[in-house]
Amino acid sequence: MNDAASLSRPRRASLWARLWRRPWFKRLFYEGLGLLLLLRRGMQVLNCGFHESGYPAFPLPLDYEPERLGLQLYHKLVAGADLTGRDVLETGCGRGGGARVLAELYRPASYTATDASRMFMWACRWRNRLPNLRFIATVACPLPFPDTSFDYLLTVEAVNLLPDKAGYLAEAARVLRPGGRLLLTDYFYTRETSGNAVGKFRAAIAASGLRLVAEENWTARAVAALESDSPRRRAEIARLPGFLRGPAISFAGTTASPLYQQLCDGRAVHLHFDLVKA
Numbered sequence: 001m002n003d004a005a006s007l008s009r010p011r012r013a014s015l016w017a018r019l020w021r022r023p024w025f026k027r028l029f030y031e032g033l034g035l036l037l038l039l040r041r042g043m044q045v046l047n048c049g050f051h052e053s054g055y056p057a058f059p060l061p062l063d064y065e066p067e068r069l070g071l072q073l074y075h076k077l078v079a080g081a082d083l084t085g086r087d088v089l090e091t092g093c094g095r096g097g098g099a100r101v102l103a104e105l106y107r108p109a110s111y112t113a114t115d116a117s118r119m120f121m122w123a124c125r126w127r128n129r130l131p132n133l134r135f136i137a138t139v140a141c142p143l144p145f146p147d148t149s150f151d152y153l154l155t156v157e158a159v160n161l162l163p164d165k166a167g168y169l170a171e172a173a174r175v176l177r178p179g180g181r182l183l184l185t186d187y188f189y190t191r192e193t194s195g196n197a198v199g200k201f202r203a204a205i206a207a208s209g210l211r212l213v214a215e216e217n218w219t220a221r222a223v224a225a226l227e228s229d230s231p232r233r234r235a236e237i238a239r240l241p242g243f244l245r246g247p248a249i250s251f252a253g254t255t256a257s258p259l260y261q262q263l264c265d266g267r268a269v270h271l272h273f274d275l276v277k278a
Contacts, residue, residue: 029247031117043236044097045070046252047157048187048259048270049225050218064101066232069225073156074098076218077183077272083108086151089175090114091140091168092158096124102154103133112150114138141168148177159186160196169208173277182210182275185218187259187268198269210275222270223263230254 019025049069058075060068083106090113093099099113111133115121121137128135138144140155141164153172162168172182188198205212234256237248250257262268 031119043067043233043252044095044100045074046094047073047098048222048253048263049073049229050076050221051225051228052221059105060101061104064097067097067229069229071098071101073185073222073225074102074154077154077156077185078102078106078152081152081181081183083152085109087149088112088152088154089143089145089150090154090156091143092116092155092161093120093124093135094158095120096128096135098156099124099133099135100128100130103128103130108132108152110134112136112145114140114143116140141171143171143175145175147174148180149175151177151180153180153182155182155184155186157186159184159201160188163195165201166204166207169204169210169275172275173209176277178277180277181213182273182277184273184275185271187222187263187270189262189268190266198271205273205275208275209278211278212273213276214272214274216272217269218272219263219268219270223260226253226255226257226260226263230256 044064045067047070050073051069055072055076060071064071083102086108088102088108088111090099090102090111093113093115096113096115099111102108103111109132111130113124113133114136115124116137116139118137121135124135136144140158140162153176159165159168169182176182187196188201189196190198192199194200233252233254234249237245237252237254240248250259254260259268263270
């Protein structure tokens with residue numbers, strides 16, 4: 001009888017689960033763990049990555065070579081774009097690895113990389129000293145820049161975190177110059193009740209004033225990159241304090257993360273959007 005009662009009684013959420021529902025805890029965790037990972041040379045890019053057989057090689061700084069698959073996602077994102085001599089904005093740049101590589105490789109007139117984490121931006125300014133690259137701590141919506149300030153706006157796996165995606169797209173249209181492009185790659189959920197549902201995002205694009213040039217499904221390439229890069233990332237995480245290793249495995253993008261499983265079984269998709277301001 002007692003066993004049956006215990007089975008029918010709702011299980012109380014763990015302390016971790018209860019804390020994770022608190023926005024202040026999520027932010028504190030993101031900044032603290034992110035800063036620890038930032039201090040590790042091989043953890044400057046924590047996106048899913050892009051892995052495709054025969055993908056053309058491109059030059060990388062030697063200290064970024066181990067993270068080629070994560071940086072390949074940036075390289076693929078801007079394929080066909082002419083960044084040279086242009087003004088580029090990146091929102092949600094995280095640890096800044098992609099910003100550094102694109103600013104060095106493509107030589108834009110200016111590359112402004114932003115993130116909500118002040119600690120990340122302080123560390124990025126300290127580590128990445130290029131004359132055309134600056135890091136600014138700010139939220140993605142609203143953006144603290146005048147109208148028509150940029151030729152390109154880039155974002156890699158950062159829009160999924162935003163509660164107001166329509167507001168972000170409106171801000172993108174505002175800060176882009178006529179003919180400017182928003183190049184975006186991110187994961188979305190196929191469940192339409194999710195705040196990060198792909199259907200909701202497509203509807204927000206349609207109402208944004210930005211014109212859709214192309215949409216591509218990169219899910220298979222993201223899964224392949226996670227499978228290929230996971231052993232290296234897990235080896236880096238193994239050097240962290242024990243109590244941080246479990247959350248870090250999920251946070252850093254490995255085959256042990258819920259997102260990997262969701263991409264494999266169709267609950268999530270990794271998409272690329274190319275949008276232009278008319």
